[in-house]
Amino acid sequence: MIKKYLIERRSWIILFLCLQLFTIFVTYVDSSIPISSIVYIIFLSFIIFTIFLIIRYNKETRFIRSLEERENDFDLTSIAHPESPFEQIFETSIANQTELLKQVSSQNLVALEQEKDELLSWIHEVKTPLTAMQLIIERLDDENMRRQLTYEWLRIHFLLDQQLHQKRIHFIENDLYIEKTDLQEVIFQEIKSLQSWCIQKGIGFDVDLETTEILTDTKWLAFIIRQILTNAVKYSESADIIIRSYEKHKQTVLQVKDFGRGIDNKDLSRIFEKGFTSTTQHTDNAATGMGLYLAKKAAKPLLINIDVHSEVKVGTTFLLTFPQKNEFINITGICLLCLYYTRLNGISITYI
Structure with a gap:
């Protein structure tokens, strides 16, 4: 000192x-x-x-x-006294609280899983009477009534389908099955499901596909295209929707162009946000703000890039750029990692 x-x-x-x-x-x-x-x-x-x-x-x-x-x-x-009584009480209290929080978290997780399973089960059960309703609607003689009922049926069907995929999308990596997919078949199937609605609104489709074979998950690709086509039909009136596919930089590009009301520039950056509808058409009660959000989220693990170009009162163009074949090594790695994690934690997964 x-x-x-x-x-x-x-x-x-x-x-x-x-x-x-x-x-x-x-x-x-x-x-x-x-x-x-x-x-x-x-x-x-x-x-x-x-x-x-x-x-x-x-x-x-x-x-x-x-x-x-x-x-x-x-x-x-x-x-002399490694742990004072106060320290012992404090450590015991912290340990008890930690254990209690773990129990509550575990119970909440179980409750959420149970709620999700019940909702998925309910959606599947509702689809049965919906199918019966479709058959009944098709047998109606009144053309005007049949079109109106078909439109309302389609709205219910798409909302249920959207809700079903919303619950599944958190575990999309466990559900992926990458295979050679016929793009034309997927697009025509989705157009067919919208046929009655398109006839009612006087909307047609101009389809020109230069490239039709891609590597992707067919089910989730159909869901993405369904959301884009549904929006195109919903916000268009008596005009053709142009669908093109071509190859650019060794990547397949799918273009979906409509001539509807378009999207304002200030909204373009937000259309993929959860729950966002519109600032210019804020009174549109038919919009849920979930379709494009789920489409973007489903496209991410599939390595599909979605670009949007739009002009108000002119139309909107969606561009889906598919990955090259060798890029799917990343998806395979994600799936294997997820499989390893789930097996390590004793979770059983069924791949579809």
Whole structure:
């Protein structure tokens, strides 16, 4: 401690010594000054300076010494009593709370899984009477009534389908099955499901597919195209929807172009957000704001890039760019990692 203190004050000590040496030097040079008297004064100065250092040392290091003593006392107490009663109570309380939170989290997870399974089961059960309703509607003689009922039936069917995929999309990696897919077959199947609605609105399709074979998951691709075509039909009136496919930079591009009301530029960056409908058509109660959000989310693990170009009162163009074949190594890695994780945790998964 003393050594540290002297080192910290060395500049002042050196200054004092230099002043004393300077005084001796002046006395030596000037013979009129008695050297004995100067030596005596320097000696007294040294004594006073030493006393001053001792007093300042005690005063300036008192607080530091008290901290060191407390630290030593604390160390000794810790060795004698590794855990005080307060520490034991605190650790026990934390452990109990952690265990309680784990139990509550586990119960909530089980409840959510049960709720999801019940909802999926209910959706599948509702699809049965919906199919029966479709057959009944097709047998109606009144053409106008049949079209109106078909439109309402389609709305219910698409909302249920959207809800079903919304619950499944969180586990999409477990449900992927990458295979060679006929793009034309998928598109025509989705157009067929919209046929009665398109006839009612006077909407046709101009389909020209240069590239028809792609590698993807057929079921989820159909869902993505369904959301885009549904929006195109919903917001168009008496106009053809143009569907094109071509190859660009060794990647297949699918173009879906409509001539509907279009999307405002300020909304383009938000159309894939969950629940977003529109700022210009905010009174549109038919929009749910979930279709494009789910389509974008489903496209991500499939490595499908979705671009949108639109102009108000002119139309909207969706561009789906499919990945190259070698890019599916990433998807395979994700699926294998997911499979390893689920097996490690004892979860059983059925691949469809």
